[in-house]
Amino acid sequence: MPEPEIGPVEILKTQHTMTRKIRTRIAPSPTGFLHLGTARTALYSWAYARHYGGEFILRIEDTDVARSTQDSVDQILAAMKWLGLDYDEGPIYQMQRLDRYNAVIEQMIAAGTAYRCYCTPQELEAMKAGQESRGEKRRYDGTWRPEPGKTLPPVPAGLKPVVRFKNPLDGDVTWNDLVKGPITINNREIDDLIIVRPDGIPTYNFCVVVDDWDMNISHVFRGDEHVNNTPWQINIFNALGAPLPLFGHVPVILGDDGQKLSKRRGAVSVTAYEEGGYLPEAMLNYLSRLGWSHGDDELFSREQLVQWFDGEHLSKSPAQWDPAKLSWVNASYMKLASDERLAHLVLPHLAKLGIEAQADGLLEQRVALFKDRCATLVELADWLKSYFQPVEATEADLAQHVTEAILPAVAALADKLESLTAWDKAAVQGAIKEVITAQGIKMPQLAIPVRVLVFxxxxxxxxxxVLALFEQKVVVERLRGV
Structure with missing residues (x-):
């Protein structure tokens, strides 16, 4: 029989992995919470490394000093921990690597692959305005770019320069993207990128190359908003003589309105969903399916994800965030979770309702009774609160179900329940049946008013x-409080 055909991405991946250990990374910026898109990229990077027995690195890209905060760092670390995305190295902070970046910058300037530029912001704006008026692409015109035989302007006194990368003027940048396939961008489409700001802090596109080089990153999964950064980064890799990683750019996640999810639009932080009562395994499952698939499998374990995630079957199309689907996934995992675990997990959500509870056997029994009705831990806490706080039935329910005609039966049930010497489901069931028989009524006629009054x-x-999991006196008091 002929050998099965192997796709070009699989061939490229196989050739690459024969020579390099698999090392992936996630590198969030601590200028806000861990965005769902970044969390999905982290998940893919983590799963890929775990699938191939490689290593996963967490890097904090904090060179945006004005906007980076420790609160954001803490939230990122907490979100990673909640999702169970354990890392082998890190967190590594870019601001602790400034000496390394500066050393590389000086080497590049000496080698002629980078240069200092003294253009003022006003000069740059005038330059680009002139280009725009002539119908040209707005770009740096190379005023300070050194070339053989070129005389540079005199260095202005007291002006702090930027450092620019000397991007090749001709030729193409081509890479075989793990998701999108072959991509080619002509070097004339990009200009000489600023790699060090006037304050001496290096920029993203430079730092990420040095970091990936030093950390021997073999595969970079990231959002496709970075496609336009990739040509610059590949050119910097080449200028440094550094080995290139393989790149995989995954499409964006779209919100309910069809627009890209972003930090500025909607509750899209990972911890917001933790606070909303979702289970980490459900979020991991749901996120992984936003742009990747394994046949028709919808629900699968973390172990199955690692077993299946080989870098294939990543979608080239944007994924649609579907809250209803996430709720279904989470409800499925709620049903599968042990009562003991859910009893512990629901405690913080009860605390938000002002309820101090213990994760004891009684709470586990209550959890078991209601978890199949819940999509989240918040919903579970809302069901359980009636066991801890006075209930407030709606006026509509009271008027419809707790009528004058049924009050004698309710009073009779209160007496019967109060007289029970054993308090369990069987005893409660027996008392209800006796009252129904004695009163000559049907079960719904009594059961619904009792639910309204007690629960x-x-x-x-x-x-x-439901009643057997209350204290006996609480049930009697609520029935008599009519």
Whole structure:
């Protein structure tokens, strides 16, 4: 039989992995929370490294000094921990590597692959305005770019320069993207990038190359908003004589309105979903399916994800964020989770309702009774609160279900329940049946008013199971409080 065909991406990946250890990274900027898109990229990078027995590195790109905060760093670390994306190295902070960057910059200037530029902001704006008026592309015109036989302007006194990368003037930059396939951009489409600001702090596109080089990163998964940065970075890699990683640019995640999810639009932080009562394994499962698939599998474990995620089957199209689908995934995992675990996880959500509870056997029984009705831990806490706080039934439910005609049966049930010497589901069920028989009524006629009075809702799981998990005196008091 003929050998099965291997796709070009698989061939490239195989050739690459034969010579380099798999090392991936995630490098968030601490200028805000861990964005869902960044979390998905982190997940893909983590899963790829784990699949191939490689290493996953966390790097904090904090060179935007004015906007970076320790609170953001803490939130990023907490989100990574919650998702279970353990890293082998890090966190590594760029601001602690300034000496390394400066050394490389000086080497590049000496080698002629970078140069100092003394153009003022006003000169640059005038330059680009002139280009625009002539119908030309706005770009740096190379005023301070050294060339053989070229006389540079005199260095102005007291002006701090930037450092620019001397980008090749001709030729193409081509790479075989792990997601998008072959991409080619002509060097004339990009100009001489600023790699050091006037304050001496290096810029993103330079630091990321030095970091990936020093950390021997073999594969870079990131959002496709970085496609336009890649030609500059490849050219800098080449100027440094550094080995290139393989790049995979994953499409954006779109929100409900079809617009790109962003830090400025909507609750898109990972920790917002933790606070919203979602389980980490559900979020991991849902995020992984936003742009990747394994057949028709919808629900799978972390171990299965690692086993399956080989870098193939990444979508080239944007993914649509679907809150309803996420709720379904989370509800599925709520059903699978142990009662003991959910009892511990629901405690912070009960605390937000002013309820101090213990994750004991009784709480576990209550969790078991209601978890199948819940999409989140917040919903579970909302069900459980009736066991800890006085209930407030709606006027509509009281008027519809707690009528004068049913009050004698309610009073009879209160007496019967108060007299029970054993308090369990079977005893409660027996008491309800006796009252129904004695009063000559049907179960719904009594059960719904009792639910409203004791639990505050007209619909609950089996009434005997619900009541048996209350204290006996609480049930009696609520029935008599009519």
């Amino acid at each position: 505050g809702r007209a619909q609950t799981p089996s009434l005997d199971a």
